[in-house]
Amino acid sequence: MDRLKLAIVSFGFLGCSPFAPGTVGTLGGVLVAWLLRDTPNFWVWALVASAILYVVSQPLGAWAERYAGKKDPGIFVVDEVIGYLITIAWTSGPSPVALVVAFFVFRFFDILKPPPARQMESLPGGHGILLDDVMAGLWGLAVMIAARNLIPQVTWTV
Numbered sequence: 001m002d003r004l005k006l007a008i009v010s011f012g013f014l015g016c017s018p019f020a021p022g023t024v025g026t027l028g029g030v031l032v033a034w035l036l037r038d039t040p041n042f043w044v045w046a047l048v049a050s051a052i053l054y055v056v057s058q059p060l061g062a063w064a065e066r067y068a069g070k071k072d073p074g075i076f077v078v079d080e081v082i083g084y085l086i087t088i089a090w091t092s093g094p095s096p097v098a099l100v101v102a103f104f105v106f107r108f109f110d111i112l113k114p115p116p117a118r119q120m121e122s123l124p125g126g127h128g129i130l131l132d133d134v135m136a137g138l139w140g141l142a143v144m145i146a147a148r149n150l151i152p153q154v155t156w157t158v
Helices: 002-009 021-036 042-068 078-088 096-112 125-150
Strands: none
Touching (some): 002 042, 021 042, 021 096, 042 078, 096 125
């Protein structure tokens, strides 16, 4: 059962990467967004996927902290997937350019943790692990919307 829980919180073991598990885990979000890119109402599907991932992984937060022996362990990367999907949810199907820009924008805010993201980390268990990345995703979404409006010559959608 621990192996299944680890597979979920590490998003298919991406979080078990020995190098930069958060960055590697975010690639899981890029994959999900790419797979959903041709769906009608992409942004709805991105948010539905985020909600499902949140509901499934939130109860596993306390388990992951016990398993890894620390708060917000690096193996728990489903939060990066959720945050990335929120960052890219501004559009109909994202273009390759949008996928790449959103990756860097989300990672920037995930590392910087502007308010109230850092404060969310103090919440217990799964909520503390997940909500800081949800907030980073919302910051990223704001930047992606601004980029689309400020740089309209870029092909942001497929």
